[in-house]
Amino acid sequence: MRRLDAFRLFAAFGVVLLVASLGLEHALRVDRHGSVKRTIVSAWVGGQRRARTVVTRDPDAALSREVRGTRATRTAEDVLDEGPVLSTNRIIFGASFVPLRDGVEARYDGRVAIATVDDLLAWKAYDHALVLGPIRLQLGVDADVVLEALAKELGVTRAELEAHGRFRRLALRHRIPIEPAPKVNIETLRTAALSAGRYLARAVRPDGMYRYEVNAIDNEETDDYNWPRHSGATWFLAESANYSREPFMLDAAARAGRRLAQGSLADCGEHRCIAVGERADLGSSALGLLAVVELVQGGILPELMPTVRDLAEFLRSQQRPDGEFKHFYDRVKNEPVDQQVLYYTGEAAFALARAERLTHDRRDLDAASRALAQLVSYPPWYLGWHYFWGAEHWTCHALGALWEKAPNRDALNFCLQWHEAVRNTAIWGREASPEYDGATSGGPFVPPPLVGTATRMEAAVSTLRVARVAGVPAAEVERLENGIRAGLAYLMRFQFEPGPTQVMRAPGMLRGGIPTTTTDYRVRIDNPQHAGTGLLGYLKVLEAQAK
Amino acid sequence: MGASARRKKEIAFAIGNLVPATVLGAGFVALPVRFWPTDIVVGGAVLALGAASSLVFGRPELTQRALTLAARILLATGVLLVTVAVLSMAFLAGIHGDFGRGGVTLMLLVTLLVLPYAIVYPLVELWWLRTREPPVVAAPTLDTESSSAAPAIGAGSNDAA
Numbered sequence: 068m069r070r071l072d073a074f075r076l077f078a079a080f081g082v083v084l085l086v087a088s089l090g091l092e093h094a095l096r097v098d099r100h101g102s103v104k105r106t107i108v109s110a111w112v113g114g115q116r117r118a119r120t121v122v123t124r125d126p127d128a129a130l131s132r133e134v135r136g137t138r139a140t141r142t143a144e145d146v147l148d149e150g151p152v153l154s155t156n157r158i159i160f161g162a163s164f165v166p167l168r169d170g171v172e173a174r175y176d177g178r179v180a181i182a183t184v185d186d187l188l189a190w191k192a193y194d195h196a197l198v199l200g201p202i203r204l205q206l207g208v209d210a211d212v213v214l215e216a217l218a219k220e221l222g223v224t225r226a227e228l229e230a231h232g233r234f235r236r237l238a239l240r241h242r243i244p245i246e247p248a249p250k251v252n253i254e255t256l257r258t259a260a261l262s263a264g265r266y267l268a269r270a271v272r273p274d275g276m277y278r279y280e281v282n283a284i285d286n287e288e289t290d291d292y293n294w295p296r297h298s299g300a301t302w303f304l305a306e307s308a309n310y311s312r313e314p315f316m317l318d319a320a321a322r323a324g325r326r327l328a329q330g331s332l333a334d335c336g337e338h339r340c341i342a343v344g345e346r347a348d349l350g351s352s353a354l355g356l357l358a359v360v361e362l363v364q365g366g367i368l369p370e371l372m373p374t375v376r377d378l379a380e381f382l383r384s385q386q387r388p389d390g391e392f393k394h395f396y397d398r399v400k401n402e403p404v405d406q407q408v409l410y411y412t413g414e415a416a417f418a419l420a421r422a423e424r425l426t427h428d429r430r431d432l433d434a435a436s437r438a439l440a441q442l443v444s445y446p447p448w449y450l451g452w453h454y455f456w457g458a459e460h461w462t463c464h465a466l467g468a469l470w471e472k473a474p475n476r477d478a479l480n481f482c483l484q485w486h487e488a489v490r491n492t493a494i495w496g497r498e499a500s501p502e503y504d505g506a507t508s509g510g511p512f513v514p515p516p517l518v519g520t521a522t523r524m525e526a527a528v529s530t531l532r533v534a535r536v537a538g539v540p541a542a543e544v545e546r547l548e549n550g551i552r553a554g555l556a557y558l559m560r561f562q563f564e565p566g567p568t569q570v571m572r573a574p575g576m577l578r579g580g581i582p583t584t585t586t587d588y589r590v591r592i593d594n595p596q597h598a599g600t601g602l603l604g605y606l607k608v609l610e611a612q613a614k
Numbered sequence: 615m616g617a618s619a620r621r622k623k624e625i626a627f628a629i630g631n632l633v634p635a636t637v638l639g640a641g642f643v644a645l646p647v648r649f650w651p652t653d654i655v656v657g658g659a660v661l662a663l664g665a666a667s668s669l670v671f672g673r674p675e676l677t678q679r680a681l682t683l684a685a686r687i688l689l690a691t692g693v694l695l696v697t698v699a700v701l702s703m704a705f706l707a708g709i710h711g712d713f714g715r716g717g718v719t720l721m722l723l724v725t726l727l728v729l730p731y732a733i734v735y736p737l738v739e740l741w742w743l744r745t746r747e748p749p750v751v752a753a754p755t756l757d758t759e760s761s762s763a764a765p766a767i768g769a770g771s772n773d774a775a
Contacts (some may be wrong), residue, residue, distance in 0.1 A: 073740075079631055084697055088704035095708025150708075165710055207709070236709075498711030512710060 085287050097148040097238040099499065101166070104146045106242060107170075107183050110139040112570035114189060119180070126242060138336050138568040143243040144183045152234035155214065158197065161206030163236055164192050165499040166514050166586045169207065170237040173217040173230055180220035182213055184239050189570040190216050193514070193586035196283065205513040244567075247504070249559040251297055251552045253613065256606035259559045263599030264307025266579030267300055270592060275326025283563065283580060283588035286573040291594035294331055294343060298354035300395070300592040301327060302585040303599050309365030309467055317367055324362040327355055328374055336401045337379035338384055346404070347396040349385055352378050352560060353414035360421045372425065378420040382415050383434045390441030412438055413461025420468035439465045443481040446456055458519075459485050460526035460539040460597075467529030470537070482530040483547070489523045502560050503585075505553025514585040518594050519529075519563060521581065523599035524554040532608060558598045624677050625738050628670035631684055634731040635663035638691070659691040682743050687737040692732025699725050 106126035110118040110133060117139060122129045126143045134141045149172070152163050164171065172184040187193060187208055195209040213253040218228040241244070249255045270278040277300060280289040301323040308316035331351070333342040340347045341355040356378040363375055385393045385403050394411045395404035416438035423431040442462045445452045463482040466475060494503045494515060506515040507523055528551060533546050562581055566572035571588075580590035581598045639660045645652065666684030670677045703721045 080693065084700055088700050091701060091704040092708040095705065096711065099711070153705075162706070163709055496712065512706060 077196070078202075082490055095150050095153075095163075095236075097150045097169075097236065098239070098595065099147055099238050103242075106147070107144045107146065107181055107239075109142050109144075109183070109185065110134045110137075110187070111142060112137070112139045114572040116186065116189065139359050140571050141243060142185055142241070144185065144239045145242050146170075146237050147240055148238040150236045150238070152236055155210070155229045156206075157210040158206065160210040160214070160234075161197065161208055162313060162512075164207035166207050168239065168499050170239045171208070171213055171217065172235040172237055173221065173228060173232050174235075175221045175232040178221050179344065180217045181237070182217060183237075184241070185567060185570050186216075187213070188567060188586065188588070189284060191282075192216070205510065207512075218434050219360075226460075244504075244569075247560055247564075249556060251556050251559070251605075253606060253609050255559060256555070256602050256609065257566060259562055260599050260602035260606050261311050261313075261554075262562065262564050262579030263581065263595035263602065264304055264311065264316055264579070265313075266577070266590070266595050267304040267592060267599075268308070268313075268316045268582075269576060269579075270300075271304070271319040271323045273322070275322040275324075275330070277323065277592045279582075279591055280591040281577065283566070283571050283574075283577045283582060283590055286571070286576065289589075293320055294327075294341060295348070295350045295354050296360045296591070296593045296596075297323065297331075298327060298351060300596045301358040302354060303596040303603075305358060305361035305365060305367060307599060307603055308367065309361065310607075320362060321367050323605055324358060324368045324371065326370055327358060328368075331355070332374065332377075333398070335381055335396045335398060336384075338381035339374070340381045341378070341394075342398060345398050347398055348408075349382065349383060349394045349396075349411040350408075350414050352381055353411065353418040356382065356418040356422055357414075360418070360425055371614070375422055375425055376428075379419060379426055379428070379431050382419055383430060385415075386434050386438065390437035400490055409457060410461055410506070412442055413459070413465055416442065416465035417461050417468055420465055423472075432469075435465060435469055436475070439469060439473075439475055439478050443475070443478045453484060454488070455507055456485050456488055458522055460522040463526035463529045470533045474533075476537075479530070479533055479539070482526065483534065483539065483543065486523070486527050486530055486547055486550060489527070493550070493554070503557060505550065506557045507554075507583070514587070515557075516557060516584050517581050518545060518583065518591075518597055519598035520554050520557055521594065521601055522559065524551055525604060526602035527551045527554070528601055528608060532604075551601075554604060555602060558602065562598065563590075621674075623742065624670055624681065626668040627681055627685075627742070628677075630735065630739075631663040631667050631688070634688055634735060635660050635667075637731050638663075653689055655694060659687050660688040678743065681739065685739040686744065688732055689736040689740065692728060692736065695728045695732060696725060699728065709764075 086512065105121055105123045108120050108122060108126055108129040109116050110130050115500055118130055120129050126145075129143070130141055133139075149222070152171070153159055158473070167184055170184055170187070173180045182190070190212055192208045195212065197204040197206055214225050214228060218225040221228060221232075249259070251346050267277070271280075272278065276292070277297060278288055279292050279296070281287070283384040301320065302324060305320040308320040320502055327341070331343055332339055332340045334340075335342065337514070341351040342348075345396065356375065359368075359371045359374050359378065363372050370373065382392070385396065387393065387405070391407065392412050392415050393403035393405040394407050396402070397404050416435045419431045419435035419438070423435065432603050438460070442465070462478065463485070466478040466482055466608070469475065489507065492508065494506045494508045505520070507519040509516045509519065527547060529549050531551060534547060558581065563574070563577045563579060565574055565578050566580075571577055577590060579595060581594035582588045582590055638656050641667040642653070642656045642660060663684050669680035699721065
């Protein structure tokens with residue numbers, strides 16, 4: 068009898084938990100495909116909201132008289148549905164909104180304030196993660212920012228609003244400007260790739276240094292600088308300038324290239340390397356070599372040919388007999404440091420493979436080839452490499468650059484397997500955000516970082532080029548290409564082309580930029596570099612196919 | 615069931631308890647911040663499981679009570695964790711709708727990792743503790759050899775069953 072009671076108790080608990088869960092899910096769910104309930108129309112100037120009205124009909128006419136003849140941008144966001152907000156507790160409130168899809172409505176004493184998606188972007192309400200020790204928990208919105216801002220709009224204190232206010236979640240969709248959904252074709256790829264190149268060109272200052280990282284919302288820059296990223300950005304800038312031959316881009320690439328050659332070339336023992344301190348790192352010289360090769364090859368700075376030889380020689384001098392590189396050089400002791408970090412071996416392999424096209428030096432090809440072989444050789448007992456991947460984009464670039472003269476079938480299989488994993492772990496079918504399809508995930512509930520997708524797509528394009536000529540089965544090539552198209556569509560969707568200019572202080576400067584995530588609008592120079600490399604690479608594939 | 619077979623199973627459960635204790639303990643240590651409600655529940659369960667296992671070896675007469683209490687605490691902890699996980703999933707599903715295969719897999723993995731340690735195992739343990747045979751009480755007999763075999767180890771701890 069007691070056993071039966073215990074069983075019944077357990078069954079009852081299960082039923083109660085099930086009913087509670089279904090009830091909770093049902094109460095919170097919103098219909099994002101429903102009819103428009105009302106439309107929030109706003110007028111923006113210089114990234115600041117200046118006027119707002121909520122209408123239930125004729126939204127296209129609302130505020131149009133007020134903005135006529137002014138610099139204001141008129142936006143309209145449709146409310147498709149709404150749902151409750153359970154609590155103002157920071158965690159529950161923060162997690163109650165889908166980034167870029169939901170707005171917040173606050174009612175207090177008969178007054179109403181609304182934070183739309185545009186407001187949340189302008190307030191940078193998506194940027195702050197909740198930090199729990201070493202864990203950064205990215206919630207939907209930052210409760211502190213949103214509650215403070217709504218309280219200010221309602222003219223009350225935050226404490227009063229939290230105590231007596233009522234909150235609703237609004238499921239929103241942009242009506243004006245319409246949400247972009249770019250198709251992947253030659254025309255759109257060319258626009259996106261060159262726009263990324265132009266962004267970088269605009270970011271090069273007269274002294275050849277870049278505006279390294281800019282927040283698109285307030286146009287504020289950080290104080291950081293990083294020479295490997297300067298080199299990587301210059302590589303893509305030179306490549307897009309060589310493709311377009313636009314004088315503006317060619318000039319900017321030349322300035323950035325000269326700055327690299329004049330400001331950072333140093334002695335590493337008997338060799339020349341790129342270094343700014345006592346310790347030179349392989350990555351700076353490898354990416355510097357890539358940039359210089361592109362600048363010389365395109366005729367932008369042909370006088371840098373000796374630098375190509377110097378840097379290639381330095382890279383070769385750092386290589387161990389097993390193909391691996393010593394990643395650092397101590398310029399005080401004048402000796403290589405046999406330590407390894409992420410990326411550098413792949414970068415060096417790729418750079419040497421590219422350099423060989425200019426130097427025609429067999430030693431560059433051999434060094435690149437041995438490095439690539441080392442990168443993809445794993446002991447047969449280590450099954451982990453089939454499942455746990457790092458960012459292998461430089462490896463796949465090296466594969467592509469070497470295939471014609473030193474094909475490596477193991478490297479091809481490695482890259483194909485990696486991209487199978489990339490596709491299978493990408494975001495597909497996220498109900499609230501179908502536009503994320505094909506993106507590399509940063510976690511199930513957070514906006515995906517664009518640069519993660521960008522690096523994988525540029526590598527996928529390099530792999531695709533090889534796969535097509537290496538006799539890889541057509542079905543696998545098709546899967547690879549479908550993944551590329553989805554990933555690039557995602558990048559183009561969120562590229563500032565022009566992006567939500569209404570929330571930006573200086574949208575003209577940011578055009579073509581690739582933000583860090585779909586809600587974090589910081590643009591670092593390697594974001595457009597990686598995305599642009601993938602876009603331009605696939606554009607060239609399609610153009611070659613069309614010929 | 616013979617006394618020695620029963621004792622072997624008690625010892626197996628005492629050792630078995632150390633597995634969820636270790637898993638929960640590792641989780642306790644891995645938590646990035648100290649939050650007292652979680653610390654009390656998880657830390658308490660770890661201590662209870664460890665203490666119960668010690669009693670099984672150190673005070674055999676308390677075996678039945680110790681194992682029963684530890685299993686109940688573990689089950690309560692498991693039920694609490696699953697409840698929180700399921701309600702969190704319902705909350706997130708309500709906010710995000712279908713959040714894709716990655717999210718479902720992650721939450722399912724969390725739930726499935728908790729279930730065997732903190733729900734299934736203590737249920738099996740409680741079931742065994744309740745359905746075990748009553749202790750063999752030595753009958754008065756003239757046969758000195760058979761009377762010397764009783765009482766069984768742990769026989770005095772049956773009243774909690």
